[in-house]
Amino acid sequence: MIHQFKQNGVNVVLDVYSGAVHTVDDVVYDVVSEIDRVGWEVAKKDSFACLSSLDNTYSRQDIQEAMDDVTELVEEGMLFSSDPYVDMAPAIGNKETVVKALCLHVAHDCNLKCRYCFAEEGEYHGKRALMSAEVGRQALEFLVANSGKRRNLEVDFFGGEPLMNWDVVRELVAYGRELEQSHHKKFRFTLTTNGILLNDEIMDYLNANMDNVVLSIDGRQEVHDRMRPTPNGKGSYDLILDKFKRMAELRGQTRYYVRGTFTRENLDFAKDVLHLADEGFQQISIEPVVAGDKETYALREEDLPKLEEQYELLAREMLAREARGDGFTFFHFMMDLSQGPCIVKRLSGCGSGCEYLAVHPSGDLYPCHQFVGQEEFRMGSVLEGVTRRDLLDRFKGVNVYSKPGCQDCWAKFYCSGGCAANAWQFAHDLHGNYELSCHLERKRLECALMMQCYRA
Structure with a gap:
């Protein structure tokens, strides 16, 4: 999976699964876009056939040089990379x-x-x-x-x-x-x-x-x-x-x-x-x-x-x-492209309801501050501990792979699936999404990536 965008005069290509960010010229940007449309396996077999739509824009030499650059990045695992995390989600929940x-x-x-x-x-x-x-x-x-x-x-x-x-x-x-x-x-x-x-x-x-x-x-x-x-x-x-x-x-x-x-x-x-x-x-x-x-x-x-x-x-x-x-x-x-959060954090987010809890003045425990006072989410108390293991397991099971709306989203490893409280409020489902927030998050991330490219 890749994500491409242009902002403030910069052409950015993000390889979602490797996390590699590339600042490219127009020809590479358009070549990557065409490859993404037809698929890498098809493109590498007959690159000129699948890139023929670019003939009226760029010379054959420019297209070939761009294709060579893309091929090198693919071979290095920095473009059109496969998903290395999909099998980790169940282990994180367990x-x-x-x-x-x-x-x-x-x-x-x-x-x-x-x-x-x-x-x-x-x-x-x-x-x-x-x-x-x-x-x-x-x-x-x-x-x-x-x-x-x-x-x-x-x-x-x-x-x-x-x-x-x-x-x-x-x-x-x-x-x-x-x-x-x-x-x-x-x-x-x-x-x-x-x-x-x-x-x-x-x-x-x-x-x-x-x-x-x-x-x-x-x-x-x-x-x-x-x-x-x-x-x-x-x-x-x-x-x-x-x-x-x-x-x-x-x-x-x-x-x-x-x-x-x-x-x-x-x-x-x-x-x-x-x-x-x-x-x-x-x-x-x-x-x-x-x-x-x-x-x-x-x-x-x-x-x-x-x-x-x-x-x-x-x-x-x-x-x-x-x-x-x-x-x-x-x-x-704020964005750290060199290291950033660990993969568990990227997949499961803030840890509300399991690693992070909120305490009511009475001592009752809730998954986070936004759930406080909602009786159906009372998890126990500081004296008796967590008594609602079912709630604990529900929150442990929330990650970017458990949310249908995150599967095709390029930003999922940056937002970690978004806020559980917002998902519950707007979708009434911990595995749902608050779409307006998702939209704004993607735009903020594009701005952050653009700024990092300028600073590089």
Whole structure:
């Protein structure tokens, strides 16, 4: 399987199964396209017959030289390669897994009233609640007990707004450090915050104790204030911007992200990314909203051309800024072509429901933060452990080969089949796909590949 596209004056050919990326001239690009149409086995037997449609565009010598280049790449396993992973999927689903990460919902409460919040202002289909220190300690003990021989463990403090339960966050970090010593583990703590409660003392603590901090801001003030108001209806942009700037500087412009959401009300979201860059942030993520069709701000299929244009515009501008020496990182354009994730990660994704679990303030376990509060997905608790082995097995069995919609998709080893929660919400099937998200993911990957080719 191959994927070809042209963007920003670059002709790109991706060999899906080897992962090889080729920047080629027009003749090679068109020759590869014709070979892909008829099949390599047919083309190599009588190349000129199958490439005759190109005779009016290129000379026979140019076509032959391009064919020679393609043949060399095929023989090296870098073009039209076969699938080496298809037999691995069942083994991945059957292997014993260990828990490596928890999302601790320390606060099912929030001090903002974001219009697009999937967590219902932090309530998650239930009532407002704060996690007790006792439940939090039990969660960390559960993680240690179920992590097997894995040494490095991850814990994300999440909400709602986790700073509304700040004393418990600090107590759990301290307890985690005790467990590190007694069990030979290493915790990587992260925290996601809307910034309202940040102050100098909290920022200094986060800088010293959190491996990563996610700072929620949507971009331009008018966009942010429209979607992320306070309970009294006023905007929150002015309450957080300077705090976030200081947080980014305290961390040396690393180990953080300013993370926003774009909706149908700001389809020109590239302006929001660039606004954050102009404000001095160097680690930026702006995500498409996930919402049902009934919501006026939900993205629709007819928005895709505009969104594709925005991603391409952003990619070009990022390259221009890099050339001037004032570049920044955009999360969805990050790509490591030399190594990247291991094959298990490529096939099965984030590990939700098996390697990664979310903890309700009560201690109940769910496959991830987006399933929290959905009783049919309650997997057990931090005290009793995982009691729904059927759910565990269902999530373990989800991979790119179990999803019909992924079989012919060139991007499957980059997105790993997409988000399980989104698949359930929009297809009501863990093995389904959220097609709009798939479309945007493919466009982001094309932009990232183009940028890598420019940098090479």
